[in-house]
Amino acid sequence: MKKKITIDAAVNMIEDGMTLMIGGFMAVGSPHKLIDALLKSGKKDLTIICNDTGFVDQGVGKLVVNNQVKKVIASHIGTNKETGRQMNEGLLEVELVPQGTLAEQVRAGGAGLGGVLTPIGIGTPVEDGKEIIEVDGERYILAKAMKADIALIHGSVVDEKGNIFYNQSTRNFNPLMASAAEVVIVEAEKIVKSGELDPHLIATPGLFVSHIVEGAE
């Protein structure tokens, strides 16, 4: 099965109002070319699940600046003033989630689980409106599994089958998101032939990956 497609073909799969997961941490390990193409496409009313909204000129943050986002689910928005401004003016819905809880919600989505029980956030505003479950006398927040229509992720080296190697700290949320969306598009810094990647170094199995697009080296 041939997985490589053009960036335009990838962005054409995204529809207004869809829920996207976008990989990266402070714009490191984000699919930058896909984000730029999505920016040009003008697709709107997107719900974006991501660790943080990056910066106004880098990463997921650019989509917020371009008013394409209806809702953000993230752990941190502090490095992008525009996210805060749009939130304060009621233009953007922001759901802030502790980073470890967000990681587990995405992982649960990909692992066929309904959610996870976490003690993080008990006794803070995070528990407001959440279902609390008591286990052996301890209170836990039920953090429900998250899924997306499409995940846009980054890969440092990707083979033709979609197997992914992540360089250094680019791994972050990418492998988790690769398991939790209907369609998974990886932007590869480098694409190699099947068999060229040492199987020991592959962190995301190609079976999760629907499409590969060529990124910038």
Place this chain on the structure above:
Amino acid sequence: MNPKEIIARRVAKEFKDGDVVNLGIGLPTMVADYVSEDIEILLQSENGFVGLGPAPEEHLVEKDLVNAGGQPVTIKAGGMFFDSAMSFSIIRGGHLDATVLGALQVDEKGNLANWMIPGKLVPGMGGAMDLVGGAKKVIVAMQHTAKGDHKIMKECNLPLTGRGKVSKIITEMGVMEITEKGLLLTEYNPEFTLEEIQEATEAQLIISESLSEMI
């Protein structure tokens, strides 16, 4: 010494050989520069690695290697990379010996507020709630007041990051432990009198019988 250096130097004495430690952004990051050469600690970075090393020289910066604040860093021999779920299993699962964080407010019950000021500043909690909830020892490292305004409170009035989780507060004025009886001042900076330290603290300080100088 400026206040930040005093704080960072004192925090660095909290660790023992082999500790796994996560340092927050800003002042807590400085602590790494003052850890004794006689011990080895393993620094953890939320974005997915252990073995965090100092910032590289400019020509050695690698675009894919940053700390949780997005700043270029290095990885030491023996370090390794992992994903965000593993990163937070380490943090939340009790595998972190200590974390050092800043605070907007901290109180005598060990409550910490450092992620939002309603209506003003809502950056989000990032990994702070997981760190406070999961680390075996939570050390708050910060300047004692915010330009004169109290930060060490009887009870935090900002939204909490964690409840009852702080073990120790280290400022340029002193070292305070959270105890069942209240806030115990165990060390102080002799540049200040005990009256001045109390005045800069909203919570009532209990003076330790073995009070010593922090510098």
